Amino acid sequence: MFADLKAHYEALKDRRIEAVLDATRAEAFAAMTGALRLDYAKTQIDDKALSMLIHLLDTRGVADKREAMFTGQPINDTEGRAVLHTALRNLDGGAVMVDGQDVMPDVLATLDRMSDFATSVRDGSYTGQGGQITDIVNIGIGGSDLGPKMGTLALAPYHDGPRCHFVSNVDPADIAQTLRGLEPTTTLVIVASKTFTTIETMTNARTAKAWMGEAVSDVGAQFAALSTAAEKTADFGIDPSRVFGFEDWVGGRYSMWGPIGLSLMIAIGPDAFRAFLRGGQAMDRHFRAAPWGENLPALLAMVGLWHNQVCGHTTRAVLPYDNNLSRLPAYLQQLEMESNGKGVSMDGVALPYNSGPVVWGEPGTNGQHAFYQLIHQGTRVVPCEFLVAARGHEDALHHQHQLLVANCLAQSEALMKGRSLDEARAKVADKFEGAELERQAAHRVFPGNRPSITLTYPQLTPEVLGMLVALYEHRVFVEGVVLGVNSYDQWGVELGKELATSLQPVVEGEKAADDKDGSTAALVAFLQRHGL
Ligand code: F6P
Numbered sequence: 001m002f003a004d005l006k007a008h009y010e011a012l013k014d015r016r017i018e019a020v021l022d023a024t025r026a027e028a029f030a031a032m033t034g035a036l037r038l039d040y041a042k043t044q045i046d047d048k049a050l051s052m053l054i055h056l057l058d059t060r061g062v063a064d065k066r067e068a069m070f071t072g073q074p075i076n077d078t079e080g081r082a083v084l085h086t087a088l089r090n091l092d093g094g095a096v097m098v099d100g101q102d103v104m105p106d107v108l109a110t111l112d113r114m115s116d117f118a119t120s121v122r123d124g125s126y127t128g129q130g131g132q133i134t135d136i137v138n139i140g141i142g143g144s145d146l147g148p149k150m151g152t153l154a155l156a157p158y159h160d161g162p163r164c165h166f167v168s169n170v171d172p173a174d175i176a177q178t179l180r181g182l183e184p185t186t187t188l189v190i191v192a193s194k195t196f197t198t199i200e201t202m203t204n205a206r207t208a209k210a211w212m213g214e215a216v217s218d219v220g221a222q223f224a225a226l227s228t229a230a231e232k233t234a235d236f237g238i239d240p241s242r243v244f245g246f247e248d249w250v251g252g253r254y255s256m257w258g259p260i261g262l263s264l265m266i267a268i269g270p271d272a273f274r275a276f277l278r279g280g281q282a283m284d285r286h287f288r289a290a291p292w293g294e295n296l297p298a299l300l301a302m303v304g305l306w307h308n309q310v311c312g313h314t315t316r317a318v319l320p321y322d323n324n325l326s327r328l329p330a331y332l333q334q335l336e337m338e339s340n341g342k343g344v345s346m347d348g349v350a351l352p353y354n355s356g357p358v359v360w361g362e363p364g365t366n367g368q369h370a371f372y373q374l375i376h377q378g379t380r381v382v383p384c385e386f387l388v389a390a391r392g393h394e395d396a397l398h399h400q401h402q403l404l405v406a407n408c409l410a411q412s413e414a415l416m417k418g419r420s421l422d423e424a425r426a427k428v429a430d431k432f433e434g435a436e437l438e439r440q441a442a443h444r445v446f447p448g449n450r451p452s453i454t455l456t457y458p459q460l461t462p463e464v465l466g467m468l469v470a471l472y473e474h475r476v477f478v479e480g481v482v483l484g485v486n487s488y489d490q491w492g493v494e495l496g497k498e499l500a501t502s503l504q505p506v507v508e509g510e511k512a513a514d515d516k517d518g519s520t521a522a523l524v525a526f527l528q529r530h531g532l
Contacts, residue, residue, distance in 0.1 A: 001482075002353060005052050005310045012044050013311070017416050017449055020046075031294050033286040034279075035457045036467050038296050040303050042416045043383075043451040044311070053302040054292045060482045062298070069477065070288060072098040072249070076488035077346065083488050085254035085473070088246075089280035089466070098249060106247075107258070114244055114262055115270035117224070121188060122161045122266060129216045130185025133162050137178060138263040139204045140192030141168040144226070146334050147256025147469075148192070150327035151264045151276070154465050157324070157393035158268040162188075166263075167208075170200035175207050184215040190224045192260050194252050196232035199497070205236065226259040251488050253334045254473060272462045279466020287474045297474030303453055304479050307383040308357045313451075317375065318361035321388040321408035322460055328387070329361035332472060338490050339476045345484035356479060361385075365407045376414065376446050384452040386412055387468075389459050408454070418448015507532060 021041055029041035029050075045053075057063075068075050072082040087096045087107050095102040120126035121133050138148055145168040152164050165182075167175045189208045193201045205223075212219045224242040225233040233243045244259035256264070257280060265273040283297070292298045307313045316336075318329045340356025362370065364386070375382050388408040392401040419427075424444035425437060432440045457464045480487030505511040506524055509532075513521035524532070 001056070002305075002309050005049065005056070005306070008049055008052060009044065009306075009310050012046065012049070015044065017042055017044060017451070021416070031296055031299055033290065033296055034282050034467060035464050036296060036471065037456045038299060038453065039456070040299060040453045042412055043303060043306070043453065044449075045303065045306055049306065050293065050302070053306060056305070056482060057292055057298060057302070057478065060484070062292075062478055062481045065481045066288065066477070070096075070284070072096055072103070076251070076486060078486050078489045078491070079248075081488070082249040083251065083254075084247075084249040085251065085257055086280075086284050086470075088250065088255075088257035089277040089284065089470070091274065091277055091281055093281065098247075103247065103249075110244060110246070110259060114259060114265055115273075117242065117244075118161075118262065118265045118270050118273075122269065128184075128186045128188065128222050129218070130183060132186065133188045134186040135182050136162050136164045136188050136190060136263050136266055137167060137182070137208060138164065138190045138192055139167045139175075139201055139208060140190075140226075140260070141198060141200045142334060142338075143252030143255050144192035144194060144198075144201065144260055146327065146331045147253070148261055148263045150325075150331040151256055151261065151465060151469075152267050153327050154324045154460060155264070155268050155272065155276075155462055158272050158462060161267045161269060164263050164267045167204050168200065170203055172207070175204045179208065179211050184212045184222075187212070188222055188224065190226060190263055191233075191236070191238070192226040192262075194228050194246070194250075194255065194260075196225070196227045196229040196236070199500075209237075224262070226262055253338055256469070268462065275462040276466040279461075279463035279468075280470040281466075282463075283467045283470035283474065287470075297471050298478050300453075300471065300475040301478035301482070303383075304357065304475065305482055307451060309353050309483075311381070311451075312354075313357075313381045313383050314354055315358040315360060315380075315382055317367075317382050317384045318359060319364050319367055319384055319386050319408075319411075320361070321364040321386060321404050322392075323363050324460055325387060326363050329359065332361075333359050335472060336476055338493070339487040340480050340483060340485055341492065342483075342485040342487075346486055351483065351485070353483070355483060355485065356476075364411065365404065368407065368411065372411070375450070381450055384412070384415060384450070386452060386454040387456075388454065389457055389464075391459050393459070412452040412454055414446065414448075415450040415452050416448060418446035418450070419444065421445050 026041045030037060030039045069083050070086055072084055074080050075083050082098050084096060087103055090096060090104060096104055124132040145166055149166040165178045167178050191205045209219055212222060216222055220237040220239060223238045225238045226244050227233050228246055228248055230243060230245060244262060246258045250258055257277060287295060287297045318332055320328050336356055336359045342355050344350055375384060386408050388405055421441060424441040427444055428440050429437065476487055506513050513524045
């Protein structure tokens with residue numbers, strides 16, 4: 001499928017991007033919708049590559065599949081489910097039908113219930129035993145943690161509600177350190193679990209219940225649940241009035257738009273949360289209507305396919321020059337790698353090309369003083385994806401923001417330009433000579449011609465965050481359709497879960513490790529000798 005594109009890349013790859021990057025290219029290889037602008041001019045993609053990629057989207061049926069998704073067809077076909085997280089932000093859209101039923105009345109009613117509850121927590125009409133709620137503890141993992149946590153950090157400047165804490169890891173250090181110092185009588189615990197069976201979440205929820213039980217007489221009254229499993233939340237002792245449900249057509253890693261976003265809503269308020277939803281809805285409309293060459297999610301996907309499947313650069317660095325997006329790389333790791341990290345196509349046949357990329361990253365400028373060395377001079381090419389706002393939220397410190405922006409732009413420029421041997425020699429010619437000059441100069445060469453894209457926006461508002469998250473979701477969708485994988489299941493997480501269950505009696509010393517391999521048995525033995 002990628003042979004023609006690969007041949008084109010081979011012919012193109014030694015061209016210096018800088019040499020062709022005039023104002024015309026800068027304008028042609030950029031696109032905008034609303035407040036978001038995508039610049040992909042600092043890549044090797046040219047007109048021919050772009051039209052070949054667009055042709056690929058057409059031949060792979062992306063447009064039809066897109067309509068199938070938005071209209072509630074069961075495109076998650078290994079689980080027989082629709083994929084309709086877009087319905088959660090369809091604030092003023094029309095009906096969305098699943099199995100002949102419009103799901104929107106329920107979606108909007110749940111949003112209203114969430115808003116009422118969030119308001120009551122924020123204004124003190126809902127209280128804990130000790131009075132107004134001061135702290136929220138969201139217990140969840142994967143999509144039931146990463147989305148609300150990433151969003152809560154991203155929108156920190158908009159917080160005017162109680163403090164929010166997130167517990168995800170079954171490592172007792174996580175919950176113990178979070179609860180330490182909190183006042184149980186003014187804490188609300190939100191158990192976020194689509195299935196309400198995830199072992200980490202349920203273990204932490206029981207620990208939180210025991211902690212609260214030492215100080216609060218009606219523990220269940222200070223718990224809320226976000227789940228599709230109403231019976232299980234009732235068994236846990238949470239009153240249905242504080243249970244916010246959603247349907248199985250919302251995948252965990254796509255769920256921050258609905259009940260799973262409750263902690264974010266409590267932190268920033270229902271109005272700001274709706275602005276976040278409106279941003280997502282605006283991106284949905286753009287994605288459905290814009291031609292591929294101007295369509296941000298499609299362009300981002302084409303850049304991704306170009307770098308990974310065509311050029312063979314198998315990782316992708318997400319580098320937000322926006323400290324409030326510090327968890328965006330982690331959020332995208334789940335979104336992209338759990339969605340498109342698959343080994344077989346829809347029909348069960350092994351993929352003959354790379355699946356989705358390894359996604360990683362850290363905010364700038366921190367990463368510059370850590371791993372950028374490899375990005376600039378290492379032997380592998382790492383396509384970089386920068387994000388930066390025109391302004392932060394700290395008006396009095398705008399000069400610091402300007403320094404941040406200068407650093408961001410400098411990195412993509414440096415990646416592209418590099419530094420030649422002659423330039424490197426000139427840098428140190430006053431210090432060294434002869435063979436030592438050559439040796440020292442070689443260490444200072446930057447190959448350059450390394451691709452990057454940059455997403456810019458005026459400011460990281462709730463609406464812009466909504467646009468960004470929906471942009472990445474749709475990118476994953478487009479890449480998944482082209483690769484022919486099911487982006488909406490996650491069978492790859494099952495085996496480890498099953499083996500952990502079978503290992504539990506072994507690590508607890510109730511069962512011998514006889515049926516385990518030698519290495520696993522030796523690891524258990526070592527840990528048991530040292531206090532396991
Ligand atoms: O194990 C993977 C996974 O199913 C993710 O897809 C999901 O986001 C996470 O676990 C948490 O699941 P739940 O919300 O059901 O607890």
